[in-house]
Amino acid sequence: xxxxxxxxxxxxxxxxxxxxxxxxxxxxxxxxxxxxxxxxxxxxxxxxxxxxxxxxxxxxxxxxxxxxxxxxxxxxxxxxxxxxxxxxxxxxxxxxxxxxxxxxxxxxxxxxxxxxxxxxxxxxxxxxxxxxxxxxxxxxxxxxxxxxxxxxxxxxxxxxxxxxxxxxxxxxxxxxxxxxxxxxxxxxxxxxxxxxxxxxxxxxxxxxxxxxxxxxxxxxxxxxxxxxxxxxxxxxxxxxxxxxxxxxxxxxxxxxxxxxxxxxxxxxxxxxxxxxxxxxxxxxxxxxxxxxxxxxxxxxxxxxxxxxxx
Numbered sequence: 001x002x003x004x005x006x007x008x009x010x011x012x013x014x015x016x017x018x019x020x021x022x023x024x025x026x027x028x029x030x031x032x033x034x035x036x037x038x039x040x041x042x043x044x045x046x047x048x049x050x051x052x053x054x055x056x057x058x059x060x061x062x063x064x065x066x067x068x069x070x071x072x073x074x075x076x077x078x079x080x081x082x083x084x085x086x087x088x089x090x091x092x093x094x095x096x097x098x099x100x101x102x103x104x105x106x107x108x109x110x111x112x113x114x115x116x117x118x119x120x121x122x123x124x125x126x127x128x129x130x131x132x133x134x135x136x137x138x139x140x141x142x143x144x145x146x147x148x149x150x151x152x153x154x155x156x157x158x159x160x161x162x163x164x165x166x167x168x169x170x171x172x173x174x175x176x177x178x179x180x181x182x183x184x185x186x187x188x189x190x191x192x193x194x195x196x197x198x199x200x201x202x203x204x205x206x207x208x209x210x211x212x213x214x215x216x217x218x219x220x221x222x223x224x225x226x227x228x229x230x231x232x233x234x235x236x237x238x239x240x241x242x243x244x245x246x247x248x249x250x251x252x253x254x255x256x257x258x259x260x261x262x263x264x265x266x267x268x269x270x271x272x273x274x275x276x277x278x279x280x281x282x283x284x285x286x287x288x289x290x291x292x293x294x295x296x297x298x299x300x301x302x303x304x305x306x307x308x309x310x
Contacts, residue, residue, distance in 0.1 A: 040072050062092070070084075077109075083103055101123040104120045108140055130160075131167070134160070142177075150170075176208055222239035252272070270296065274301065
């Protein structure tokens with residue numbers, strides 16, 4: 001049973017743009033920075049950059065305009081530009097944790113997970129209770145497949161920030177990957193308790209419940225996920241599969257049909273709907289679905305055709 005959106009990456013910027021203590025105090029420069037921050041918060045990144053550029057031109061020895069320009073550049077996916085600005089901030093203010101953290105974040109976006117971990121570690125060395133840095137370091141280790149160390153980092157994040165919802169959720173994913181299903185359930189429970197509006201939380205808990213063969217409870221969670229996000233086909237696929245395990249073939253057929261209506265080339269849904277139809281004594285319908293699935297590349301459906309269809 002696949003978990004839905006198994007990697008729910010939450011990389012937190014400390015406010016999209018912000019003033020950092022001990023940064024710029026020049027009134028003219030501060031006015032430009034304030035203007036850039038306001039424009040960035042309104043989503044007008046290009047005009048924000050112009051303000052930060054002018055602020056840099058006024059005094060290139062101040063760190064704050066580089067810092068905020070780096071954040072805006074990262075939002076615009078100009079990652080190398082962002083790194084260049086954070087490098088300048090680090091040279092000007094080497095004792096501040098935030099530029100290391102944000103440079104790590106950009107390296108995360110660039111899939112340079114080793115570099116990201118190095119930056120998060122540096123941020124933590126400067127700010128030992130930096131929960132977000134522990135959390136993001138855990139995500140980088142997760143991406144490297146080091147689930148044991150990732151779980152340790154999420155736990156450290158929770159020690160400093162006990163209501164850190166994403167840390168509970170991602171620790172649950174780490175524990176799921178380590179086959180610690182009960183530990184994963186406990187974390188997903190906590191994430192849902194703190195924020196019951198996220199369909200991924202229900203879908204992942206449903207996957208853990210299904211892995212424990214608690215299919216009735218899994219169905220409830222997958223239904224909750226589908227209710228919160230009707231367009232998410234992964235949750236619906238999981239719901240249909242749970243129905244299959246429960247031998248509720250009519251319900252499974254209905255879910256697979258909705259998936260196929262949205263994604264006609266989904267060969268897995270076609271193959272499994274064919275299985276549901278066969279259990280419901282619709283041999284012709286089953287063979288038709290397996291034929292379509294086989295044409296779309298399903299080896300499983302090809303095997304069903306050879307075994308059950310003329």
